[in-house]
Amino acid sequence: MAEGGRTADVMRTIRGRIAARGLAPGERLPSIRGLATSMGVSPSTVAEAYERLAAEGAVRSRPGSGFYAASSAPPPTLAEIGPCLDREVDPFWVSRQSLDGEPDTPKPGCGWLPASWMPLEPLRRAARGLARAEGAVLADYGTTRGPAGLRRLLARQFAEEGLPVGPDRILLTGSSTQAVDLVCRLLLRPGDAVLVDDPCYFNFQALLRAHRATVIGVPWTEAGPDPERFAQAASQRPRLYLTNSALHNPTGATLSPAIAHRILNAAAAHDVTIVEDDIFAPLEPEPSPRLAALDGLERVIRIGSFSKTLSASVRCGYVTARPDTIEALIDLQVATHFGGVSPVAAELVAGVLGNGQYRKHLDALRRRLARARRETAERLASLGIRPWLMPRGGFYLWCTLPDGRDAAGVARAALREGVVLAPGDVFSVSRTASDRMRFNVAQMGDGRVMPVLSRAVARPEA
Amino acid sequence: MAEGGRTADVMRTIRGRIAARGLAPGERLPSIRGLATSMGVSPSTVAEAYERLAAEGAVRSRPGSGFYAASSAPPPTLAEIGPCLDREVDPFWVSRQSLDGEPDTPKPGCGWLPASWMPLEPLRRAARGLARAEGAVLADYGTTRGPAGLRRLLARQFAEEGLPVGPDRILLTGSSTQAVDLVCRLLLRPGDAVLVDDPCYFNFQALLRAHRATVIGVPWTEAGPDPERFAQAASQRPRLYLTNSALHNPTGATLSPAIAHRILNAAAAHDVTIVEDDIFAPLEPEPSPRLAALDGLERVIRIGSFSKTLSASVRCGYVTARPDTIEALIDLQVATHFGGVSPVAAELVAGVLGNGQYRKHLDALRRRLARARRETAERLASLGIRPWLMPRGGFYLWCTLPDGRDAAGVARAALREGVVLAPGDVFSVSRTASDRMRFNVAQMGDGRVMPVLSRAVARPEA
Numbered sequence: 007m008a009e010g011g012r013t014a015d016v017m018r019t020i021r022g023r024i025a026a027r028g029l030a031p032g033e034r035l036p037s038i039r040g041l042a043t044s045m046g047v048s049p050s051t052v053a054e055a056y057e058r059l060a061a062e063g064a065v066r067s068r069p070g071s072g073f074y075a076a077s078s079a080p081p082p083t084l085a086e087i088g089p090c091l092d093r094e095v096d097p098f099w100v101s102r103q104s105l106d107g108e109p110d111t112p113k114p115g116c117g118w119l120p121a122s123w124m125p126l127e128p129l130r131r132a133a134r135g136l137a138r139a140e141g142a143v144l145a146d147y148g149t150t151r152g153p154a155g156l157r158r159l160l161a162r163q164f165a166e167e168g169l170p171v172g173p174d175r176i177l178l179t180g181s182s183t184q185a186v187d188l189v190c191r192l193l194l195r196p197g198d199a200v201l202v203d204d205p206c207y208f209n210f211q212a213l214l215r216a217h218r219a220t221v222i223g224v225p226w227t228e229a230g231p232d233p234e235r236f237a238q239a240a241s242q243r244p245r246l247y248l249t250n251s252a253l254h255n256p257t258g259a260t261l262s263p264a265i266a267h268r269i270l271n272a273a274a275a276h277d278v279t280i281v282e283d284d285i286f287a288p289l290e291p292e293p294s295p296r297l298a299a300l301d302g303l304e305r306v307i308r309i310g311s312f313s314k315t316l317s318a319s320v321r322c323g324y325v326t327a328r329p330d331t332i333e334a335l336i337d338l339q340v341a342t343h344f345g346g347v348s349p350v351a352a353e354l355v356a357g358v359l360g361n362g363q364y365r366k367h368l369d370a371l372r373r374r375l376a377r378a379r380r381e382t383a384e385r386l387a388s389l390g391i392r393p394w395l396m397p398r399g400g401f402y403l404w405c406t407l408p409d410g411r412d413a414a415g416v417a418r419a420a421l422r423e424g425v426v427l428a429p430g431d432v433f434s435v436s437r438t439a440s441d442r443m444r445f446n447v448a449q450m451g452d453g454r455v456m457p458v459l460s461r462a463v464a465r466p467e468a
Numbered sequence: 469m470a471e472g473g474r475t476a477d478v479m480r481t482i483r484g485r486i487a488a489r490g491l492a493p494g495e496r497l498p499s500i501r502g503l504a505t506s507m508g509v510s511p512s513t514v515a516e517a518y519e520r521l522a523a524e525g526a527v528r529s530r531p532g533s534g535f536y537a538a539s540s541a542p543p544p545t546l547a548e549i550g551p552c553l554d555r556e557v558d559p560f561w562v563s564r565q566s567l568d569g570e571p572d573t574p575k576p577g578c579g580w581l582p583a584s585w586m587p588l589e590p591l592r593r594a595a596r597g598l599a600r601a602e603g604a605v606l607a608d609y610g611t612t613r614g615p616a617g618l619r620r621l622l623a624r625q626f627a628e629e630g631l632p633v634g635p636d637r638i639l640l641t642g643s644s645t646q647a648v649d650l651v652c653r654l655l656l657r658p659g660d661a662v663l664v665d666d667p668c669y670f671n672f673q674a675l676l677r678a679h680r681a682t683v684i685g686v687p688w689t690e691a692g693p694d695p696e697r698f699a700q701a702a703s704q705r706p707r708l709y710l711t712n713s714a715l716h717n718p719t720g721a722t723l724s725p726a727i728a729h730r731i732l733n734a735a736a737a738h739d740v741t742i743v744e745d746d747i748f749a750p751l752e753p754e755p756s757p758r759l760a761a762l763d764g765l766e767r768v769i770r771i772g773s774f775s776k777t778l779s780a781s782v783r784c785g786y787v788t789a790r791p792d793t794i795e796a797l798i799d800l801q802v803a804t805h806f807g808g809v810s811p812v813a814a815e816l817v818a819g820v821l822g823n824g825q826y827r828k829h830l831d832a833l834r835r836r837l838a839r840a841r842r843e844t845a846e847r848l849a850s851l852g853i854r855p856w857l858m859p860r861g862g863f864y865l866w867c868t869l870p871d872g873r874d875a876a877g878v879a880r881a882a883l884r885e886g887v888v889l890a891p892g893d894v895f896s897v898s899r900t901a902s903d904r905m906r907f908n909v910a911q912m913g914d915g916r917v918m919p920v921l922s923r924a925v926a927r928p929e930a
Contacts (some may be wrong), residue, residue, distance in 0.1 A: 057824030063624030067827065076628055101802045105612045109604065121603035129606045133599035137592045141583035142571065144591045147780040150567050162525030166538060180642050180783070183806040191678065196658065212803035216653065318609040319811040321642070321783075340563045341674035344645040349781040351810065362519030365529065 012047045016055035019045065021064060024075050035065060035073040096432070097212040099417075103426045112452035114459075115417070115428030117207075117255070118318050119401065119448045123374070125358060125367040129317060132357030136350060143353050147345040150336045152178025152324075156356045160324060168299040169308070169326070177332050178347035179339065182285050182311035182323035183209065186248065188335050189281055189307055189325065190217045191342070199244035201278070203231055205404070205433035205442070207255040210248050219245075223435030226257060228395050230265035237272040246279050252294045253286035256433050256444035257404040258397025260294045270301055280306045288315045290399045291372060303327060315368060316358050322351045375401055378447040385456060386445065389463055394442070403445045407463065413443045415466030416459075422467070425458040474509045478517035481507065483526060486537050497527060497535040558894070559674040565888045574914035576921075577879070577890030579669075579717070580780050581863065581910045585836070587820060587829040591779060594819030598812060605815050609807040612798045614640025614786075618818045622786060630761040631770070631788070639794050640809035641801065644747050644773035644785035645671065648710065650797050651743055651769055651787065652679045653804070661706035663740070665693055667866070667895035667904070669717040672710055681707075685897030688719060690857050692727035699734040708741050714756045715748035718895050718906035719866040720859025722756045732763055742768045750777045752861045753834060765789060777830060778820050784813045837863055840909040847918060848907065851925055856904070865907045869925065875905045877928030878921075884929070887920040 019041075023029040035041075035056065042049040056073045059065040065073045104116035136143070151157065157173035164171055179185040194200065196218035202210050204223030214221050222239050224231040230251070240247075247269075251261040261269075273280055282297045287310065298308035303326065311323035325335060339346055358364050382403055383393055390408030397403070407413055413429035420427045430442025450456075481503075485491040497503075497518065504511040518535045521527040527535045566578035598605070613619065619635035626633055641647040656662065658680035664672050666685030676683050686693040686701050692713070702709075709731075713723040723731075735742055744759045749772065760770035765788065773785035787797060801808055820826050844865055845855055852870030859865070869875055875891035882889045892904025912918075 054824050057827055058822070060827050061822055061824055062621060063628050066628065076624075098799050098802060101806070102612060102798075105609055105802070105807060118609060119607075121607040124603070124607035126603050126606060130599045133595055133601075133606070137595035137599070139595075141586065141588050143781060144588060144595070145581075145583040145586035145779045145781055147567055147580060147775075150564060159524060162538075166525050166528070181805055181807075183804065187804040209803060209806060212799070216800060216803045313609075317607045317812075318807070319605060319607055321807075321810040321813075336564075337560050337674070338678060340560060340567070341671060341678045342645065342649040343643055344563070344671060345567060345643075345780070345783075348783040348810070348813065350779075350816070351783075351812070354812070360520065360523055362516050362523055365519055365522050 012051045013055045013058065016041070016045060016047065016052050017059055020055065020059055024064060029075040031075055033075045035075065037072070097208040097215070100208055100426070100428045100432055101212070103421060107426050108424070111424050111426060112449065112455045112458075113426040114445050114449045114455055115426045116446055116449060118314065118446075119371075120451075123371065123448055124315075124317060125364055128358040128361045128363050128367065129320075129354065131361065132354045135357050136353055139353055143349045146349065148347060148349040148352065150340055150346050151176070151332075152347040153349060153352045153356070156322075156352045156359075157324075159356065159359055160326075164326065167293055167296060169296065169303070171303065171326050175303075175329060175332055176324055176326045177335055177339070178352060179323040179325060180321045180343065180347060180351075181313065182283055182309050183213065184343075185309045185311075185323045185325040186210075186281060186283060187213060187216075188338050188342075189309070189327075189331075190214070190219070190246070192331070192334055192338055193245055193279060194219055198246075199242060201236070201239050201244045201247040202435060203249055203254065204435045205256055205430065205439050206248075206435070207250065207283075208428075208432040211435065214248070221435055226254065226259070227265075228257075228259050229262035230259070231269060233265055233268040233272070236269055240272045240276040240278050243276050244278055246281055247273060248281045248283070249297075250283050250286060251297055252284055252290055253397060253400035253402075255286065256402055256428070257394060258400050258402045259395055260290070260398060261297070263295045266295045266297055266300055270297060270305075273305060278305070281309060282306055283309045285309075285311050285314050286400050288368060289372060289375065289401070291376075298326070307331065312355055315371065316355060316364070320351045320354045322347050322355045372399060375399065375447065378450070379403060382445060382447040382450050385450070389456075389460055391443070391463070401446050401448045403447060405443050405445060407441045407443055410441045411463055412440055412466050414440065415468060416443065416462045418467040419462035419465060420458050423454075423458045423461070425455055425462075427459075427462075474513045475517045475520065478503070478507060478509065478514050479521055482517065482521055486526060491537040493537055495537050497537065499534070559670040559677070562670055562888070562890045562894055563674070565883065569888050570886070573886055573888060574911065574917045574920075575888040576907050576911045576917055577888045578908055578911060580776065580908075581833075582913075585833065585910055586777075586779060587826055590820045590823045590825050590829070591782075591816065593823065594816045597819050598815055601815055605811045608811065610809060610811040610814065612802055612808050613638070614809040615811060615814045615818070618784075618814045618821075619786075621818065621821055622788075626788065629755055629758060631758065631765070633765065633788050637765075637791055637794055638786055638788045639797055639801070640814060641785040641787060642783045642805065642809060642813075643775065644745055644771050645675065646805075647771045647773075647785045647787040648672075648743060648745060649675060649678075650800050650804075651771070651789075651793075652676070652681070652708070654793070654796055654800055655707055655741060656681055660708075661704060663698070663701050663706045663709040664897060665711055665716065666897045667718055667892065667901050668710075668897070669712065669745075670890075670894040673897065676710070683897055688716065688721070689727075690721050691724035692721070693731060695727050695730040695734070698731055702734045702738040702740050705738050706740055708743055709735060710743045710745070711759075712745050712748060713759055714746055714752055715859060715862035715864075717748065718864055718890070719856060720862050720864045721857060722752075722860060723759070725757045728757045728759055728762055732759060732767075735767060740767070743771060744768055745771045747771075747773050747776050748862050750830060751834060751837065751863070753838075760788070769793065774817055777833065778817060778826070782813045782816045784809050784817045834861060837861065837910065840912070841865060844907060844909040844912050847912070851918075851922055853905070853925070863908050863910045865909060867905050867907060869903045869905055872903045873925055874902055874928055876902065877930060878905065878924045880929040881924035881927060882920050885916075885920045885923070887917055887924075889921075889924075
């Protein structure tokens with residue numbers, strides 16, 4: 007959309023005349039030849055400028071008759087939405103503040119890596135490949151399951167992890183969140199009970215609220231959900247248990263094999279379906295037990311995406327489950343989104359995955375994150391902020407604030423100085439994490455973070 | 469993912485050894501230097517080949533120790549899903565058959581243009597621009613509303629159509645279907661009544677079924693819904709009325725101003741919200757009355773996308789509505805999809821819209837479709853198939869089969885010969901369109917269509 011020199015001059019001239027009412031709404035623009043002569047440019051430059059003005063709605067073209075000033079002025083451009091300082095600190099708080107904050111706002115509260123930590127060169131190369139792709143990739147709806155090539159790549163990965171499923175049992179979706187949402191739509195009815203970890207990813211609560219589910223929190227330990235409490239909760243016959251088993255959000259803890267086994271047994275005893283959202287798995291130094299692999303996808307539905315390691319912009323998630331579940335999810339995805347994943351997105355993902363550089367990127371990323379976790383823990387210690395545990399991988403540190411400080415108050419004070427934090431209670435169903443805070447170690451590099459955090463911890467808002 | 473000559477040779481060699489068990493699962497691959505010497509290639513070629521094999525899962529790398537044959541063989545590649553001949557002809561029938569048919573299957577039943585009719589050159593140019601975009605576009609989540617630049621372009625377009633809304637009242641979504649779905653999630657509870665046109669787009673029925681809504685059909689006339697029947701149905705206080713007012717799917721008819729006015733009054737009298745899905749509007753020769761513009765977006769929610777004219781692969785839809793509705797939809801979109809539209813998709817759309825060629829493409833497309841409508845009508849007449857009306861634009865002809873032929877039977881017979889058709893009853897809530905068929909005039913070019921259709925009409929399946 008860049009405007010070349012002379013074309014831009016012509017566009018500015020016409021826009022100026024319209025703005026100054028030198029050209030009234032509906033009035034015919036100067037002839038292409040006439041304006042070209044008077045401005046000393048070629049007729050094709052004027053024609054191109056008129057086409058672009060028409061594309062943006064400032065002028066209208068009537069075939070065979072010429073170009074006219076638009077009949078209604080464009081509406082005023084409203085200022086973009088700034089941080090909502092008065093918004094309640096609810097499960098949407100962190101999402102809205104981190105997604106809609108100014109681009110240069112430091113966001114140690116957000117759930118993704120800075121763009122500069124992502125594999126930008128492989129992405130650019132994949133975009134150049136996209137420009138040469140066949141027309142169907144650029145312009146058509148894709149198949150309902152998503153392109154077979156990418157599903158085969160995933161199937162190979164799953165086989166490596168001890169989960170031998172064919173590509174036909176993988177459904178590509180617009181994101182892992184969309185995959186969780188489709189599963190909830192398939193299996194939940196309003197009022198159904200769903201187990202989540204306490205604490206858990208705040209958006210699980212927002213999502214389950216959208217489904218009008220009754221959410222039951224199971225206390226989360228350093229090795230997974232508390233197995234006694236899980237069994238107790240499962241006996242109330244919830245429909246689902248929704249969890250991240252590897253590098254759990256927000257704590258970074260990982261499910262132990264022993265607890266995994268007990269969870270699966272309790273789920274089987276009470277016919278609870280488990281949704282395992284494994285989006286942080288590629289950040290593990292060594293693979294940890296997967297509920298999906300232990301169970302053989304009988305009652306576990308496995309979900310993932312590329313948003314944490316490849317791109318959050320290229321929307322592509324996946325779900326693998328029993329064949330009957332996949333078939334039902336396909337119909338549901340067609341009904342609610344038509345088609346499945348965007349073929350353009352799948353092409354970009356496959357392009358990066360098939361590029362040898364991507365694995366090197368992942369190796370380097372894991373090392374970089376290990377360093378960032380250590381450094382962040384040291385810096386936070388200087389403010390008396392201590393991690394609950396040191397995770398084996400990933401980018402989160404789940405920390406305790408000093409002297410029982412109220413994390414929501416600290417987050418509000420920090421937001422006033424333009425730093426987005428993630429206070430503990432947004433992750434906690436029981437709201438028992440008011441002195442906890444989740445830090446994203448990859449987002450701590452900005453020099454403003456520590457001074458603002460230091461002041462906010464010293465003087466949280468009421 | 470193309471494999472260069474020598475690298476590909478090395479990859480083939482290693483794959484061959486693994487397949488022939490010359491390299492057992494878990495066995496160490498030859499050293500890079502050793503294989504390079506024996507194959508007469510450079511060590512960097514072998515290293516690249518090993519990285520690519522690791523990326524596709526055929527080998528594993530252990531940092532500091534080398535590369536190993538993968539420990540589990542990849543699962544067999546299942547054949548892709550073919551046409552489901554035995555599937556019930558329900559609202560999902562046409563979607564599944566057209567989305568999952570073989571790429572070269574003629575699909576006069578589908579709801580989109582062939583890729584070759586789409587603006588492929590502007591799309592390729594936009595993809596090259598994407599390769600040069602800033603990192604955030606390639607790798608970050610976007611803002612919750614979607615990029616401001618694209619929303620400003622849309623706001624200008626809306627102003628042209630007499631709908632002056634600021635860009636802050638436009639929410640970008642993953643598709644128009646997703647936009648309708650979000651609105652339904654916001655406004656509907658299971659059992660709520662929803663009015664649709666009879667016939668209407670079959671996926672509206674599938675979508676409303678997913679919401680467990682009670683669907684009420686209002687007979688559709690050549691100038692819009694029958695106003696008496698609409699008023700009658702509205703008096704039952706449905707929550708929503710879901711419609712395409714311009715170039716209605718499947719009939720191609722357009723709402724008249726007089727009926728638009730009566731519909732709005734009846735909706736106001738019974739507090740019915742109207743969802744106007746305007747995805748075919750860019751194909752109109754001249755703009756027709758918009759319910760959204762007449763009403764000023766008080767009780768009308770307007771939805772659209774670029775899937776019919778720019779790309780169905782680049783998933784991007786939009787919704788404009790009252791500010792409180794937009795705010796609620798944003799939270800719902802975050803909860804169920806995290807983030808909004810893919811920044812990559814929005815960049816591609818904005819790139820094409822800002823390209824002067826796109827308007828020329830639209831002009832040419834409208835002319836081409838007018839010709840295709842005429843030609844298709846003539847060809848169908850030779851089989852006694854007649855359009856219910858000749859639409860002023862778009863790519864659909866809604867036709868009556870001769871002698872009360874059963875369209876589902878004709879569609880089944882044609883599918884057996886590899887041609888996907890759209891039988892009338894999938895569009896009809898009351899199932900009173902059994903002798904109707906929707907034809908997509910842009911998909912009639914394949915030489916197989918008319919002979920297959922001729923046979924299927926002569927001998928429909930029972």
